[in-house]
Amino acid sequence: MHFFRIEKFDVTEKPELSQEETIKHKRKSRPLTLTKRRRRLLPFVPSKDPNQRDAQLRTLASALTTLKMKYSNELTYIPGMAPRSANQSMFEIGGVQVLSKEDIETLEQCRAMHRVGGYPPLVVVEDQFQGFTVEADGPIKDLTLIAEYAGDVDYLKNRAKDDCDSIMTLLLCEDPSKSLVICPDKYGNISRFVSGINNHNRYGKKMQNCKCVRYSINGEVRVLIVATRDISKGERLYYDYNGYEHAYPTHHFL
Numbered sequence: 001m002h003f004f005r006i007e008k009f010d011v012t013e014k015p016e017l018s019q020e021e022t023i024k025h026k027r028k029s030r031p032l033t034l035t036k037r038r039r040r041l042l043p044f045v046p047s048k049d050p051n052q053r054d055a056q057l058r059t060l061a062s063a064l065t066t067l068k069m070k071y072s073n074e075l076t077y078i079p080g081m082a083p084r085s086a087n088q089s090m091f092e093i094g095g096v097q098v099l100s101k102e103d104i105e106t107l108e109q110c111r112a113m114h115r116v117g118g119y120p121p122l123v124v125v126e127d128q129f130q131g132f133t134v135e136a137d138g139p140i141k142d143l144t145l146i147a148e149y150a151g152d153v154d155y156l157k158n159r160a161k162d163d164c165d166s167i168m169t170l171l172l173c174e175d176p177s178k179s180l181v182i183c184p185d186k187y188g189n190i191s192r193f194v195s196g197i198n199n200h201n202r203y204g205k206k207m208q209n210c211k212c213v214r215y216s217i218n219g220e221v222r223v224l225i226v227a228t229r230d231i232s233k234g235e236r237l238y239y240d241y242n243g244y245e246h247a248y249p250t251h252h253f254l
Contacts, residue, residue, distance in 0.1 A: 047121045060122075063126070087171060091173045134190060157177050168182040210239045211226055
């Protein structure tokens, strides 16, 4: 509980709906065509068995401890690196899509579940060739919010020669010296261990079952990992490391 900053173990409680949200649920459903255009993110569904949930968290704690990392489920701003004021979506070249109010509610619901020990049904598995990987320990539906990419925020220019293999683009600015990256080398969560596809292999795209999407949330850029199709238990999670830039060498990936 201390490692993951869990306040209490209770994933059976459901957040109470406000009066406004209750009215929304009572309204008639909209036409199917409109519903399809506005597909909402889904909150993850934790495993029901508490022993299974405990085993899942133990695999993540073990992987983080092995890499001498501390758990963090959000972006961290360390003195000497990029300040939080540098992370403003208005600086992004071409802008960043804004996360809808409904999807922000889904994000907050997932964060609330984290505080009471609820996490996606995932396990970290060490592979002799790929290192640490992430596998589904239960079914995950398409468009499920799996995790927010977490770690230290730093300027890209400071990480030009960094040997961390999981640096994530956060903000791309007209002035390259102001571009930001997420560096999960000291702090991070399960997003640190999700595998990337081989962009040079014709089977790579078929293996992809989730994606990283950058959103503007309250004026700041955040990165979310979202399922792009239904994922079955035992499936390994993959996304495209070069979803925004073709700068990451993946020719050696399995």
